[in-house]
Amino acid sequence: DQQVKQNSPSLSVQEGRISILNCDYTNSMFDYFLWYKKYPAEGPTFLISISSIKDKNEDGRFTVFLNKSAKHLSLHIVPSQPGDSAVYFCAASLDNQGGKLIFGQGTELSVKP
Amino acid sequence: DVKVTQSSRYLVKRTGEKVFLECVQDMDHENMFWYRQDPGLGLRLIYFSYDVKMKEKGDIPEGYSVSREKKERFSLILESASTNQTSMYLCASSLGGWQVRETQYFGPGTRLLVL
Structure with missing residues (x-):
């Protein structure tokens, strides 16, 4: 029973374009989410x-979006x-x-260059 | 800089052997974790420890045990290695105790092959 799912095993993007990586979760009690590379x-x-109290966090080229109602988060890399x-x-965690x-x-x- | 080291990068063992994987962190972290990484399954938690001599089962503890005699060292033990334990094993540590969520810092991994 996979509580955190990344349904795309692979993604190919051209240099300079946006990369969007998606993640879905099933447990509505998760309240903290992370991305690792x-x-x-x-x-x-x-x-x-x-944190689940936010819907967006940005750090340089990396932005994470959280949609709690859809139990979905995404990582955007631009460029x-x-x-x-x-x-x-x-990854997700509980208190x-x-x-x-x-x-x-x-x-x-x-x-790809 | 946090440093998490694992005793071996590659190991080859025979079915039935007892296998020890060692992990050491140098940042006085309270929490330590053992994961295995398999294609299509991501990282799965085997065991974790939030204090010396304390351990908690993760999602897939069967066939494994752990030991934490000192704060900086967390050992994973395969009591009788089997071929389905062939995997990449990753150790991690984090600063806080039971109620604190902190970033986990990972070691480089040990790739174990059981023949």
Whole structure:
């Protein structure tokens, strides 16, 4: 039972264009969401997060949008760069769970020059 | 800079062997986690610990155990390795205790092959 789903295993985008990565969740009690980025042969690194009291959080080229009614979040990368090519995982957490995260399956982004 | 290190990058073991995966963090973090990453399944939590000698089962604890004797070290143990435990194993740590959500910092991973 996958509580956090990333339904697109892969995405290919041209350099300079927008990349949009999507994530859906089923548990309405999740109240904190994160995006991680993973290069091959490295561990995931934290990218950006959003609390459920917000609907948008922006950090440079990266923006996360949260739609609680649809139980959906998305990561926008503008403009996309070849160095953004990686696997992106969304994750969700609940309060009082010891920092436990539930991860999606990941989306592999390829940004072509 | 937070540093999470894992004892091996690659391991090859035989079915039935007892396997130890070690993880060390150098930032005095309270919480430590073990995940496995498999294609199409993402990262799945095996066990986590929010204090020395404390452990909690994650989503897929079967076939695994853990040990946290010191704050900086969290070990994952495969009691009797099986081929379906072939995977990438990732260790992570975060600053806070039970009620605090903090960013998790990951090690580079150990790719385990069980023959």
